[in-house]
Amino acid sequence: MRLALTSIQIARFIITFSWLYHGIFPKLVHISPLEKVMTASIGLSNELSYLVTKLAGVSEVIFGMVFFVYYRNKYIVLLNILGLSSLLIFVAIFQPQLLIEAFNPVTTNIALIGFSFIILNALKDEFNNE
Template sequence: MNSIQIARITIGFSWIYHGIFPKLIHVAPLELAMTSTVGFSVEASYLITKAAGILEVIFGLLFLVFYRMKSIVYLNIAGLTMLLLFVMLQMPSLLIEAFNPVTTNLPLIALSFTLLNRADECGTHNKGG
């Protein structure tokens, strides 16, 4: 398996996993807490968390299929960056916890840039996005 496929599968799997397990199968209390920091009620936070889980699974599947499109890779980078900034602003104490957004989002962002750079070297990306 080459580096492009490793990056593609790792990024797609991460979105799918984070959509299914802490949001759809079992809504993790931390997920609800993060959503609640914006001011939503517990009930609304629960629904928003479930919706986010569905969107994450869909994005992960789309990423697995359309990983050659620069636009989806850049969307991935933007999404991961925004989620990290959200945690930094809303719940900065999470940044020093085990398995925190820094140790998950930054490596996925790095893999995204690796995917972009490697694909450009191989000429496999859709230039139009």
């Protein structure tokens, strides 16, 4: 039996993986130096910065799981686009030098937003064919 993944499923898996990975590894397992820089840039103390980073990690993991289950919900996909856009704007305002680093939020977030539009277009086509 051959498993054929549709573009919507590939986009779903990539978006979910990204939220889970970015929530677990640079925030929950080990707080990356860049995470510390970003939370420090808004004036948080070390203790509050630690708490905010851990809460952000948990939130990202929860959203990744919600997205995986409810990826066919237009509002969840739009929330994904809004969240990714907001995070990109946050970095542009508070840590603009990160926008020119390797593997930066521009390339990551724009790609994930693009996958979100693939899902929205596929959902639109499915609903129009019913």
